[in-house]
Amino acid sequence: MPGYNVHRLFNYTVFIAIISVLFAWDKTLVDLRMLLALGAGFYIGTEFITPDLDTDSTAIKKWGRLKIIMLPYKWMFTHRQSSHNIVYGAIVRILYISLLVLGLYYFLFSSLPVENSILSLYIFIFLVGIIIANALHVILDTFL
Numbered sequence: 001m002p003g004y005n006v007h008r009l010f011n012y013t014v015f016i017a018i019i020s021v022l023f024a025w026d027k028t029l030v031d032l033r034m035l036l037a038l039g040a041g042f043y044i045g046t047e048f049i050t051p052d053l054d055t056d057s058t059a060i061k062k063w064g065r066l067k068i069i070m071l072p073y074k075w076m077f078t079h080r081q082s083s084h085n086i087v088y089g090a091i092v093r094i095l096y097i098s099l100l101v102l103g104l105y106y107f108l109f110s111s112l113p114v115e116n117s118i119l120s121l122y123i124f125i126f127l128v129g130i131i132i133a134n135a136l137h138v139i140l141d142t143f144l
């Protein structure tokens with residue numbers, strides 16, 4: 001089973017390789033704002049919102065004191081079972097965190113944010129970055 005740093009090295013190598021190939025192929029394919037949104041999501045998906053939040057991993061320790069919000073997630077999922085599903089594992093983690101964030105937002109402001117501010121293109125690209133990073137994690141776990 002690959003360790004945390006092996007996952008990080010694999011993810012960043014694949015990300016840089018794909019972006020480099022796309023940039024070399026056609027520079028107009030790489031929009032800087034979209035790349036930043038994708039890269040931010042990819043970073044969060046590699047460092048913090050990983051499939052290994054289902055166990056006592058380096059990823060869950062990186063949450064520091066905030067790891068208390070991920071403990072119910074850890075208790076709900078058995079290590080390397082559905083949380084490591086390449087299709088819905090990352091989506092379940094994103095929904096879990098989104099519910100917490102929206103719940104906090106509602107608690108603070110007594111209303112939910114306007115719909116179109118949640119579903120902006122850049123937030124969608126950010127979420128895709130998390131999903132890609134999580135998929136690479138699962139792929140590496142499958143082969144090593």
Ligand SMILES: [Zn+2]
Nearest residue numbers: 051052137141
């Ligand atoms: Zn894993």
